[in-house]
Amino acid sequence: MRLCIFSLYLTAVACTGTSETSPSSSLGTPSLQLTGEALGTTWNVKVLGLEQSKITKAQSKIETVLNRINDEMSTWKKDSKINGFNERTDYAYTFSPETAGVIEQALHIARETGGAFDPTVGPLVALWGFGAGAAKKPPSESELEEARAKVGYQHLLWVGPNQLQGAMMGMKLDLSANAKGYAVDAVTVVMKRLGAHSGMVEIGGEVRAWGQRPDGGPWRLAIETPKDQARPGQAASAVAQLNGLAMATSGDYRQFRMENGKRISHTIDPRTGQPIGHSLASVTVFAPNCMDADAYATALMVLGPEAGMDLINQHPTLEALMILRNASGFELRFSEQVKAHLVGTL
Template sequence: MDRRVLLPTALAPLTPPMNGEQLHTLHGLTMGTSWTVKLVAPAGFPRAQAQAGIQATLDRVVREMSQWEADSDLARFNRADAGSRHALPAGFAEVLGCALDVAHASDGAFDPSVGELVALWGFGPAGARTEPPPAPALAAARARCGWQKLDFDARKAKALQPGGLHLDFSGIAKGFGVDEVARHLAERGVESYLVEVGGELRGLGVKPNGQPWWVALETPPGADDATPTAQTIVALHGLAVASSGDYRRYFEHAGQCYAHTLDPRSGWPVAHACAQVSVVGTSCMWADAQATALTVLGLEAGMAYAQEHDIAALFLLREGAGFREIATPALQAMAAP
């Protein structure tokens, strides 16, 4: 199989590994999935302490932003009375600020206020569905959504609950978790690492052999066999990558597949040919949200949006029994000659 190799267009400062440094691999569970951290450190590196610190970092993200935890800050905000104003934890406020920025830029293709719709379609903690919701319920849920309804003061980290508005950070929280682990490692002097949470990644530095952290962009199951396209690998030095796909969670009814990625503008799951979008950027939180926005927008509108905002993205389109790849200009600019 041919390979498409992507390199950073602007290299972050690089600290080569010192003699005696080794590769350490740590694992854990979070957000209904797994996490893995590979880092370069001396042989006596305190692995147990590092493991506990990474897990605590991700546990904090869950406590603040999980819709699956009834006592999370997000769940309490969603249940709050109309007109109540809430002081938000720093991480919650950072994610909400980024989410609203992407919502504004994408004209609502990404919307953190879709919690009611997510639940109605059976993709939330209330349980799965086996058929589309009835039209009256869908109309009522849509009426309670809308990122423009949220009064958020980023400087004071406070938000007003307008009443019945349910936030959902499923399209951005994993990416933020990756960024938070990277921040945690950097604060402890780790200069070479690869962080992965549920398929979202961020890397810095190089491995003990001097090679960068090479990772392959995710593809849907069976895509490699069905499509004679190049495998895309990227050197994650100062970069992150996040993907959104229609194959991760879905249900089928009457021959139609309903995927978990919802178009906030219609209230329905996306139904175009875009099977997956991968986004490369310096922030995994930002890449995570943009991958969702581009998936909702689809190829034509998504490509225009990506060019306007200089987003490095790879679209994977379903085409008959196979797939077709289309890269944005910003991603093409990263390709090694």
Template structure:
């Protein structure tokens, strides 16, 4: 008999630590702060015994730093300046930018190009970047031109000098990984300052650590597309991150067809594989962010195969409301 769609499935990470329970602040309270960044909102819930002066401003400054370095919407950002470089030129990158680009290229290789941080020309061409939104799909010749400017293998990194080489015409787009990295930055900041119990979020991507004052973990429902009858999947987010990507977030309709923002960097076309959303649970939100994008591009069959091979904990939801858990996520079912 099928389960009641209203009844949540409970996911318990296998790394729940007795130390978290022992260190809980039973006399603490949740301090909630937040703001806006990257065209969306951010929030932090921190268990503390009193007010936290200066923390909100410090977290906002970290997010502003990510925007200044990695936003394609900012002409003066480091990534925009890299994209304007002439062929063969090198650019020294700030530590955050270099970390994100390096990890993005690694996941690009591991996903066989399903995630590709060099797909900026394709994203812009389809109207999902800083360029004006489109009302109709581009011509085949436009797609071919953008594809010729795409390819993670074309980027050369100098790890010792922390710099990258522009091969000519490549447009980096880190939007599929930078937001997750920003969440990691917030979590790392709090840990470094002795906060052991918190939940931080940017645009629906989250990192949780520790527990609530009453001893309960941070319970988070994996995001599901609106309008689909899918039983909630609720995870105790303890020392883990979760990110979701879906074809319902940004799109345009033309001639009876929907073109979603998820672009396959290998073909230059919006994804049409029946997958409505993919959620990934991972140690770092940066990785969860990029893997969710890669698996959504690959689709249910190829994505599940790769998630199984890589040990990625993922939930796939189809346009018809079907779902599947990768082995790593299924192992968390209570």
């Protein structure tokens, strides 16, 4: 899901596959901003410290990485490798080592959360009218029962090196909850290898930053207040700072609809087959890498505020900021050490 985590020091430009080079930052090195589209969303990269000869290579290298990930992992691309697997999940399918690693991370978190996070939830998401292949009307009980029978991470089995097979036909593997985060990590690696000593990579609202921002100090980003249908960047609940960290936000205030006064969220609990119904409006997760931040943000949205916070507080490398709806507006809840990553709350 594309959520607005907007930089206080980087103004996003239209994503047209363009680049901008600033003469210099206060650190005395040129800054480069690149933008484009991939994985069904937009991306923004800002880096400092690249030699002039490397600047022209940066955009092509980013696009090469993102095109590769798109070809492998996107459910929106009809001929992607993951859609090839989804055509016949009861056959063994060989993935690249890169994609197999992303799948295994999803399966690990599925096991850890008892199925609250599940990369096979796609049929339920579509049945409720969201994502690729979205249905046009509310599901019937029989349709829900049929879809639930096709969901279950435990039915995906590794049968050989990087070879995955499903236990039944009709299953759908979907990496939407961690592939964008992985893409952020992959682009970050490429930029560092090119020589960028500082930078920020954002894809669809998932962010990773290292070094210092152009005017000095850690990169700072505002975390949006989850007001229904508010314009991106209209209001913020907190300001985060990143230096060598990633963060990702998941929420229910962009993709939802109301039916008979009830919120129907795009976040579906794979264990029940129903949209989430608790008070958690959004959660931002901080992690050493963006793939973990991305996946755990989704997991916590399903688990809800109590079980989700219990899970995060068991992880020494993860922290979270939760924003809950209440009668008077919103309430912020903090994991044990998350305030170390926050400049303040608004």
